[in-house]
Amino acid sequence: MLLRQWLQQAENALQALAQQDPHATDLAFEATRLWADVLDKNPASERLFLEQPLSDAELSRLNAALQRRASGEPLAYITGRWWFWDLELEVAPCTLIPRPDTELLVEQALALPLPPEATVLDMGTGTGAIALTLASQRPDWQVTAVDFSPDAVALAERNRSRLKLVNASVVQSDWYQAVAGKRFDLIISNPPYIDGSDPHLQQGDVRYEPLSALVAADDGLADIRLICAKAPAHLQPGGWLWLEHGHQQHNAVQQILTDAGFIAVQSRRDYGGNWRISGGSRPD
Numbered sequence: 001m002l003l004r005q006w007l008q009q010a011e012n013a014l015q016a017l018a019q020q021d022p023h024a025t026d027l028a029f030e031a032t033r034l035w036a037d038v039l040d041k042n043p044a045s046e047r048l049f050l051e052q053p054l055s056d057a058e059l060s061r062l063n064a065a066l067q068r069r070a071s072g073e074p075l076a077y078i079t080g081r082w083w084f085w086d087l088e089l090e091v092a093p094c095t096l097i098p099r100p101d102t103e104l105l106v107e108q109a110l111a112l113p114l115p116p117e118a119t120v121l122d123m124g125t126g127t128g129a130i131a132l133t134l135a136s137q138r139p140d141w142q143v144t145a146v147d148f149s150p151d152a153v154a155l156a157e158r159n160r161s162r163l164k165l166v167n168a169s170v171v172q173s174d175w176y177q178a179v180a181g182k183r184f185d186l187i188i189s190n191p192p193y194i195d196g197s198d199p200h201l202q203q204g205d206v207r208y209e210p211l212s213a214l215v216a217a218d219d220g221l222a223d224i225r226l227i228c229a230k231a232p233a234h235l236q237p238g239g240w241l242w243l244e245h246g247h248q249q250h251n252a253v254q255q256i257l258t259d260a261g262f263i264a265v266q267s268r269r270d271y272g273g274n275w276r277i278s279g280g281s282r283p284d
Helices: 003-020 027-038 043-049 056-070 075-079 100-111 129-137 150-163 204-208 222-234 250-259
Strands: 081-084 087-090 119-123 142-147 168-172 184-189 235-244 263-269 275-281
Touching (some): 027 056, 027 075, 087 129, 087 150, 100 275, 119 129, 129 168, 142 150, 150 168, 184 222
């Protein structure tokens, strides 16, 4: 079978998935991504291989990956890697898959009036996407990434090591437990914020992601309340806290921030026009 024929076969096989999952829309991209990642090729070189036959071993590996994707398993978990900002990250089912909307947190952090050698705490780091992006963009910053899951910590550390980011560290911690007594210029987090009864948990890639990284009690706000309540004790005067949240939670999160003593409380919309992040500053 030629690669061109397999790619068309793959697109056809993914048609049923696209009808069930509104996020699986670019079938040609997904087919090319499977081919490139499974056979370790550059996706930009696809045209050079279109008329070349696939070996039996290659075809077997490709079809196995295609079957997994057609059944609904996220492309990122099949390939074991995904992209965030300009970083390629290892991913695994122990962590969330980095999403473009979360890049808004990075944009906001980079725009804040922080010291040249700012200290940053990324809470619930998962793959390390936020922390490692900030460390790569600001080499003079010192970024600490924490996560409760030992598997997530190990994965984020592998990403940090491979990217050679010496200004970042990854630590296992139950929220602030491992950084007791330390203060930061910025605390940033994409915490669990989905209510356990939300029907979206039964749709798309979310079905395969760890519930512990998605779901929080109190209508999805429990972890956000904890982070906000304890943040002032871990922030320098004038330091900032920014959080990702659900698109209907911005009013509640703004109130939580205000109740915790933050000023300059505000929210920003994501690329789809939904309220996605909120934050504020600790008074001087």
